[in-house]
Amino acid sequence: GEDVEQSLFLSVREGDSSVINCTYTDSSSTYLYWYKQEPGAGLQLLTYIFSNMDMKQDQRLTVLLNKKDKHLSLRIADTQTGDSAIYFCAEKGTGTASKLTFGTGTRLQVTL
């Protein structure tokens, strides 16, 4: 079945850029998403990218998609302590019910 992989942990200093990476196996993915989970909370959609796009920018967030290598990244500019959370990438394949396959999540720690 489909598989989505992420590194488990990333530590950055406040004000630096963070880059969180994700690889996936489903070549028929239609949309790819980035979700943020703060402690004790549910998942909140950060941004998404359609599979025929290479890049999407949304304020401090930049998503890059390399469809040939099945690689997705999320760059957070000027990282703040409030960005500390777990970040999940997810891919949506074709077919019914819009089922998503999630990565294991990357815990981002922002230090002063």
Next chain:
Amino acid sequence: NAGVTQTPKFRILKIGQSMTLQCTQDMNHNYMYWYRQDPGMGLKLIYYSVGAGITDKGEVPNGYNVSRSTTEDFPLRLELAAPSQTSVYFCASSSGKDTDTQYFGPGTRLTVL
């Protein structure tokens, strides 16, 4: 607009007990989902529904049951709780259209002892 709500927030069960996790959405979404999240793991799909009266198994359905009698509600039933069902459970919904973003509830933390 409440979005997706889940009750209870926390629950401790003894082995063999049963319970129902409640999920309600007020966005008139056709699609609803139940996931479980184990420590250090991503979300695994338990069951999903594409509309009232229609449900189907996800990746990890064993030990669970669902029903969808209305568009708004999608309860998850645990029969004969086992320690392996200790997890955080998330309900989500989506419209099934356009970007089809899934909106998540705050979760239910369940411990089976």
